[in-house]
Every structure is written in structure tokens, then in C-alpha cells.
Amino acid sequence: AQRVTQPEKLLSVFKGAPVELKCNYSYSGSPELFWYVQYSRQRLQLLLRHISRESIKGFTADLNKGETSFHLKKPFAQEEDSAMYYCALFSGSARQLTFGSGTQLTVLP
Amino acid sequence: GAGVSQSPSNKVTEKGKDVELRCDPISGHTALYWYRQSLGQGLEFLIYFQGNSAPDKSGLPSDRFSAERTGGSVSTLTIQRTQQEDSAVYLCASSKQGINEKLFFGSGTQLSVL
Numbered sequence: 001a002q003r004v005t006q007p008e009k010l011l012s013v014f015k016g017a018p019v020e021l022k023c024n025y026s027y028s029g030s031p032e033l034f035w036y037v038q039y040s041r042q043r044l045q046l047l048l049r050h051i052s053r054e055s056i057k058g059f060t061a062d063l064n065k066g067e068t069s070f071h072l073k074k075p076f077a078q079e080e081d082s083a084m085y086y087c088a089l090f091s092g093s094a095r096q097l098t099f100g101s102g103t104q105l106t107v108l109p
Numbered sequence: 110g111a112g113v114s115q116s117p118s119n120k121v122t123e124k125g126k127d128v129e130l131r132c133d134p135i136s137g138h139t140a141l142y143w144y145r146q147s148l149g150q151g152l153e154f155l156i157y158f159q160g161n162s163a164p165d166k167s168g169l170p171s172d173r174f175s176a177e178r179t180g181g182s183v184s185t186l187t188i189q190r191t192q193q194e195d196s197a198v199y200l201c202a203s204s205k206q207g208i209n210e211k212l213f214f215g216s217g218t219q220l221s222v223l
Contacts, residue, residue: 006151036212043112044152044200044214086152096165097142097212101151 002027002091006100013077014108021072021103023061023087032090033070035061036099039083047072047085057081077107113215115201121221122191130186130218134203141184142212143176146198155199158184191222 003026013019025031035047048056050063050070061072070087087100114133122128134141143155154168158178169175173191178184188195198217204210 043216044202046211049211088152096154096157096168098154099144099152 002089002096002098004087004089004098004100006085006087006103008103009101010104010106012106012108015079016076019074019077019081019105019107021085021087021105023070023072023100025068025070025087025089027068027089027091029092031063031065031070032092033061033063034088034090034097035059035070035072036086036088037083038086044086077105079107079109081105082107113201113203113213115199115215115218117218118216119219119221121223123223124193125190127187127189128191128220130188130199130201130220132184132186132201132215134182134184134201135213136182138203138205138213139181140204140206140210141178142202142204143184143186144200144202146200146217152200155186188220191220193222196220196222 005024007022034049036044037047038044048054059072059074061070063070082105084102084104086102089098113135116131120128139160141158144152145155146152156169156176157165173189176186198219200217201215202212204212
């Protein structure tokens with residue numbers, strides 16, 4: 001069965017500091033991974049997906065199959081990045097999108 | 110439409126009562142999902158509808174939970190004989206084709222079982 005682990009429930013960094021939100025997965029097939037974000041009083045929305053190899057709002061995430069990780073990174077955090085971040089894994093066989101428990105990021109002024 | 114619409118936004122009910130939660134997906138989206146968001150638990154998959162295919166009900170936690178999707182559009186999630194542990198935010202999402210496409214989420218229904 002697939003599993004997504006986000007080890008940090010809470011993460012605080014100062015504005016301008018680098019930030020890394022950790023995500024590890026367990027899946028026997030070829031994974032498709034995503035990061036979703038929920039800003040205060042807004043809907044959950046897609047931030048980025050690994051197949052697109054894109055950078056959104058300065059965030060990037062690299063799939064490391066050896067370490068089964070998909071950590072989300074940004075070199076210089078901004079206060080508006082404060083939000084709840086969810087890592088998600090798509091299982092082709094089960095056709096399910098499995099979410100991690102989320103990390104609440106707070107960027108301090 | 111503006112996006113995925115869910116109603117009601119808040120529902121308070123007594124233990125043992127039945128509740129119905131509604132989801133209107135984005136027009137033209139063939140896939141629809143229900144998730145449950147509990148504090149500290151992340152998002153728990155409940156059920157997935159794709160077009161006219163049989164729904165994937167593998168995430169429903171008990172037989173008190175059921176869902177249907179009429180006409181390939183509106184979906185209703187029904188919880189019978191509610192329990193306090195059913196209290197959570199129930200999220201609906203839709204996408205154009207399948208689950209590996211971008212999901213658009215509704216704002217959720219906050220269910221409180223007293």
C-alpha cells in the first residue's frame with residue numbers, strides 16, 4: 001500500500017531564510033507526486049507536480065527515488081508562504097491520490 | 110461556475126442522526142472525489158467517481174458512509190447514524206479526466222457531531 005509521510009507538523013522560519021518541507025513516500029510502482037497548499041481561509045490548491053518539473057512561487061521539488069523523497073524547497077521564504085502544505089502520491093494501480101498529514105509553515109517577519 | 114461548490118458549509122448534528130453533504134463539481138469535470146480532513150490526520154480518501162465507471166469506494170470507513178453521483182455531475186455523501194468521530198471537514202474535488210490531473214477542491218463542509 002502507498003504511504004506519504006510528512007514528519008514535521010509545524011515548521012517556522014524567518015523571512016528570507018531557506019525553507020525545506022520534507023516528504024517521504026512508500027510505493028512499489030513508479031510514483032507521481034504532488035504538493036498541494038492551503039492558505040488561510042482559502043481552498044486547497046495544487047502547488048506543483050514532479051512531472052512538470054516546474055517552479056511555482058519560487059518553490060521547487062525534486063523526486064529522489066533512491067531516498068523515496070519529494071522535499072519542497074524555497075531559497076528565500078516570504079511571509080505570504082505561510083500556509084498548510086500537503087504532499088500527495090498518485091497510485092496508478094489503485095487510482096488514488098494519497099495525502100500526507102500536512103506541514104503548517106509559518107514564516108516569521 | 111466559479112469552482113467546486115459544497116453545501117452546507119457547516120453542519121451541526123446530534124449523534125445518531127443521518128446527514129447529507131452535497132458537492133457540485135466544475136462543469137465538464139468527469140472525475141469527482143471525496144476526502145475527509147481531520148486535525149492532525151491529513152486528508153483521508155473516501156470515494157472516487159470517474160465518468161460512468163463503478164466508483165472506487167475503498168476509502169469509506171464503514172457501511173454508514175455512502176455516496177452517489179447523479180447524471181455524472183452532482184454528488185451526495187451520506188453518513189447514517191452519525192458518531193462523534195465523524196466530526197471533520199469533508200472536502201470534495203473534481204478534475205477533468207482522472208486523478209493524475211489537477212484537482213480543484215471545494216471549500217468543504219465542517220461537520221460537527223454532538
